[in-house]
Amino acid sequence: MTTLATIKAKVHAGERLSEADALALYASNDLLTIGELAAWANERKNGANVYFNVNRHINPTNVCVNRCAFCAFSRTAEADDAYTLALDQMVGRAVEAVGQGATEVHLVGGLHPDLPFAFYLELLQDIRKNAPSLHIKAFTAVEIDYFARISSQTVEQVLAQLIEAGLGSMPGGGAEILVEEVRQKICPEKISGQRWLEVHRLAHGAGLKTNATMLYGHVETAADRVRHMTLLRELQDRTGGFQVFIPLAWQPENSPLKLDTKGTSGLDDLKTLAIARLFLDNFQHIKAYWIMLGEKIAQVALAFGVDDLDGTVVEEKIGHDAGAATPQSLTLERLIRLIRVAGKTPVERDTLYNPLRSF
Numbered sequence: 001m002t003t004l005a006t007i008k009a010k011v012h013a014g015e016r017l018s019e020a021d022a023l024a025l026y027a028s029n030d031l032l033t034i035g036e037l038a039a040w041a042n043e044r045k046n047g048a049n050v051y052f053n054v055n056r057h058i059n060p061t062n063v064c065v066n067r068c069a070f071c072a073f074s075r076t077a078e079a080d081d082a083y084t085l086a087l088d089q090m091v092g093r094a095v096e097a098v099g100q101g102a103t104e105v106h107l108v109g110g111l112h113p114d115l116p117f118a119f120y121l122e123l124l125q126d127i128r129k130n131a132p133s134l135h136i137k138a139f140t141a142v143e144i145d146y147f148a149r150i151s152s153q154t155v156e157q158v159l160a161q162l163i164e165a166g167l168g169s170m171p172g173g174g175a176e177i178l179v180e181e182v183r184q185k186i187c188p189e190k191i192s193g194q195r196w197l198e199v200h201r202l203a204h205g206a207g208l209k210t211n212a213t214m215l216y217g218h219v220e221t222a223a224d225r226v227r228h229m230t231l232l233r234e235l236q237d238r239t240g241g242f243q244v245f246i247p248l249a250w251q252p253e254n255s256p257l258k259l260d261t262k263g264t265s266g267l268d269d270l271k272t273l274a275i276a277r278l279f280l281d282n283f284q285h286i287k288a289y290w291i292m293l294g295e296k297i298a299q300v301a302l303a304f305g306v307d308d309l310d311g312t313v314v315e316e317k318i319g320h321d322a323g324a325a326t327p328q329s330l331t332l333e334r335l336i337r338l339i340r341v342a343g344k345t346p347v348e349r350d351t352l353y354n355p356l357r358s359f
Helices: 004-012 019-027 033-045 087-099 117-130 143-150 153-166 180-186 193-205 222-239 266-278 296-304 318-322 332-341
Strands: 049-054 056-059 103-109 135-138 167-170 211-217 241-247 310-312 345-349 354-359
Touching: 004 019, 019 222, 019 266, 033 266, 049 332, 049 354, 056 087, 087 103, 087 117, 117 135, 117 143, 117 153, 143 193, 143 318, 153 167, 153 193, 180 193, 193 211, 193 222, 211 222, 211 266, 222 241, 222 266, 241 266, 266 296, 266 332, 296 332, 310 332, 332 345
Parallel strands: 049 310, 049 345, 056 103, 103 135, 135 167, 167 211, 211 241
Antiparallel strands: 345 354
């Protein structure tokens, strides 16, 4: 029989948790014990360090050929509030970010029906030329697959050209829930969960580190969440290419997906982060994305197995279009204070988790 006591024994013995163990944790109301276990597991991996980076988000366009049911960001090209940034606008923001101390630019956007693959190659080349110190983390697996389709190339060929143009790593967006039954409900036009995993496998094979996400709090069940994490853990066993797992709390306010829910609760957020830390034993880092969780829950999450608070961000659109009530950026000083007050050591990192300085 799976109990918290048997799970605790496994965790302290360094044994891998099963899906049944993870489901038992989701079914438990003993949040503090789950958090205590996750905190212990995290300290074993990362000590008291909490990582963040100084980064800048740029979303090139909100025009997208897909109409995912949960997404409040995408627009048709004819929509009044549709936009597509010019190359010089995006390069200007990247240069501005360097002046603000950023070490990373994070690029993700919609699947624009009229922009050719060459546009994105030129974007990377121009950023690398004008802001050579910036690490370029760009394009979800969904975008990479789209580039392959519109250019009649393989994913391997697309990745090779992007890397040559300046791509340094990939974000983890587009994963949503990898279970196909759920994807058919919330994003039937998007690539399959297996295709998402395949693109990341190929990226890892090309030498890129990538992130992994999970969008939760909509139509999925606890079993769907656990299966999602199992698929990530299995790929990580094979490639070792994932850097961090980022649970993303669904924002219901402006979403086209109308459910009888007000989104996730603080309890669910903390439990999900803690379970991720315990279950994903082959992931070094678990991130609390403050944009969607809010500063206070993200800070409390540092006692529930989390060791990363993302970064300064600046001008995030996707979560805010969905209804996130958080600010669009945090100052370096604010991030450091959030971490220190939680009794942790703030560590500025680069995109690949190399420590730059501690505070």
